[in-house]
Amino acid sequence: MRIEAQGKAEFFDMGVPDILDYEKMKDKLQMRICDKEWNTDLLADKVVTEHGDFAAYYAVNLEENGEGISSIPVTVSLMNEWGVSAEQIQADAMVADRKRGVTLMDMNEIIKSTIFGEEPENLLNEKMDMEAMENPMFCLTNKAKMNGASLLLQEDIRKQIGECLGSDYFVIPSSIHEVLILPDNGIFQVPELNAMVKEVNETQVEREEQLSDKVQFCDGKTAVMENAERREARLEKAKEAEKTAVKKEAKGGIHGKLEKAKAEIKAKEAEKVPKNKSKDLATAL
Helix, strand or coil: CHHHHHHHHHHHHCCCCCCCCHHHHHHHEEEEEEECCCCHHHHCCECEEEECCEEEEEEEEEEEECCEEEEEECEHHHHHHHCCCHHHHHHHHHHHHHHCCEEEEEHHHHHHHHHHCCCCCCCCCCCCCHHHCCCCCEEEEECCCCCCHHHHHCHHHHHHHHHHHCCCEEEEEEECCEEEEEECCCCCCHHHHHHHHHHHHHHHCCHHHCCCCCCEEECCCCCCEEEHHHHHHHHHHHHHHHHHHHHHHHHHHHHHHHHHHHHHHHHHHHHHCCHHHHHHHHHHC
8 A cells, every 4th residue: 555655646746646547538549559468567557458469558648759758557546536447548548649640651661751841641542553652561550650560450450451452451560669561462472471570670670669470360351350360260270171172072962963863763663663562662672
């Protein structure tokens, strides 16, 4: 109790007397995601919701500016003080994240912007011609480009991306700040994508900013997202089961035809037998 009281006192010393007032804090909520297998210690005392390979946890952003974010984590203890559920926190955090701005940008334009300084166009509401684009790759993040990967967990945003691309797509977990979107145009193979993500994580991304090494696949129409590797294994298993069923059906069909032919032959033979012997033949058959 003393430790909890001391923690609350620190919040008050920071000039945040309203920290225990949920109505005043909910607009400051932010969802953050990580690989749930990598972050058991980080998630231990936090309010957590699970989303496939990812775990979402939450923070109250006390201050957000160009230099960074000052925040406190939403712990189970704080949630109990608020008297709300994890589902309510998730819903309000998603609304707050939408207000921070959702951007889908062409990676080629992002590279150009670093040279020429022009802000890339937000393509989230555009219907794009994938065939006319060379090496299409897009970046999903928020306007501040801070902790924007969590936008991936919003179903309506995933569906909106599918409408923009006009196809299914792969999700590359680039970092906690953004994810990359690749249209499923038959060029990319899942093992190669997984290998690429692992290499980039090991050589280019700081450990605390790594999101995951598990590539996701998203259905562009239903917005259903799943682990791309497990999806391929599931589809392969279903394909094998279908082949087996077809073979059995074919075998059963031939067997049925043979039995029918034998029955027809027996019927013809029975017709040739004198009536007084047909009963004996029927018995014999």
